[in-house]
Amino acid sequence: MSTTAPAAAGSATHDAGGAGALPTGPVPTAEELAALYAHAAHNYAPLPVVLAHGEGAWVTDTSGRRYLDALAGYSALNFGHRHPRLTAVAHQQLDRLTLVSRAFDHDRFADFTGELAALCGKDAVLPMNTGAEAVETAIKAARRWGYQRKGIAEGAARIVVAAGNFHGRTTTIVSFSTDPDARGGYGPYTPGFDVVGYGDLAALEAAITDDTCAVLLEPIQGEGGVIIPPEGYLHGVRDVCDRRGVLLVADEIQSGLGRTGRTFACEHEGVVPDLYILGKALGGGVIPLSAIVADREVMDVFTPGSHGSTFGGNPLACAVGTEVVRMLTEGTWQPRAAALGARLETGLSALPEGLLDGWRVRGLWAGLDVAGGRTGRQVCEALLARGVLAKDTHGSTIRLAPPLVITEDEVDLLVATLAEALTD
Ligand SMILES: *Cc1c(COP(=O)(O)O)cnc(C)c1O
Secondary structure, three states: OOOOOOOOOOHHHHOOOOOOOOOOOOOOOHHHHHHHOOOOOOOOOOOOOOEEEEEEOEEEEOOOOEEEEOOHHHHOOOOOEOOHHHHHHHHHHHOOOOOOOOOOOOOOHHHHHHHHHHHHOOOEEEEEOOHHHHHHHHHHHHHHHHHHOOOOOOOOOEEEEEOOOOOOOOHHHHHOOOOHHHHOOOOOOOOOEEEEOOOOHHHHHHHOOOOEEEEEEOOOEOOOOOEOOOOOHHHHHHHHHHHHOOEEEEEOOOOOOOOOOOOOHHHHHOOOOOEEEEOHHHHOOOOOOEEEEEOHHHHOOOOOOOOOOOOOOOHHHHHHHHHHHHHHHOOOHHHHHHHHHHHHHHHHHOOOOOOEEEEEEOOOOEEEEEOOOOOHHHHHHHHHHOOEEOEEEOOOEEEEOOOOOOOHHHHHHHHHHHHHHHOO
16 A cells, blocks of 8 residues: 555655654643633643644644644544645635525535435435534434324334444433433433443344334444444344334444545445434534435425524535545545554554553554553553644543544554553
């Protein structure tokens, strides 16, 4: 495999210091960080680094230190920071038309919806902005479909979801979260959801009743720690949904759009859901853009006035989103993610015994369970000190999701730095 990215954004070309020339030096002081957050809500606990510039797989902080970005905005930056094709279309669109609201049509809408529908093999697209909004849109579509097409009694529709899910932060979505931090204190909660163990096909089928309109799942649980379900699970879920007349709704917001080595993670089991939920990388790391994608039979439950968004499907987002879809349609990113992921997996396999309790890789996406009682946060701080940015999740897990523009040498650098940080 070539170490050159499919387009000019190859971070290797920007790598002034060369692989191995990682920065060292003090992180911002506690006083500097306190000043930064003096007027901010405390709903995040970011790593102590203040970034000012990004290109490809690399970011630079306010003191000029460079870091390899191994998180990529939770996969919102699949194509790296400021990919030239994406910034070019954004600049062009900024100089023409940015927002009209859906009260009027604009000349960027048809290309985006048509090309995204084609990428998904579906009839129709409903664009929104954030992932959570798209999940909410999917829940509305599934419920209406249940009432109008399946004949469920009004107000009785139920949706089966998985324990350990992450689908966003709205009150309805956290209502069926099993994470006490995400859910606690936000009641009263939206009813109508049944939670079953992720990967437990028998439990899923047992939870389905005549009132069930949909099964909503991440094909790989991202926030959960890159949890890959047992082989055959997604295929089995598809089969259960077909037999029981229930929609399969796949939240591919983090797993989709090239990350796993395929356009969609569902493809690893040859599964096509009834409804795709997309976000994150759809906006190219430039603009928030999400969507649901489905066939007419599902999408046409929406009628004028029954759902919408002021910013959803705006010209700027559609211009960037269309370019993202074209890049994926060219088909070079998916095998690139697969090959780089195989290299990452080889590197992780060669780590000394005892550093990790377990790890999972699918495409260029890995969840690592840190051994020895250290927290993921501690290891992420050790990585930061060595010039690699990554994010912990659920205590002892670290997620690696570098941009797909990363080179083979940079994957090796990531693994070598990880080995050091784990032995700190
Ligand atoms: C990030 C994420 C969401 C929520 O997206 P936001 O844009 O943060 O609202 C939903 N589902 C999955 C699987 C995600 O990873």
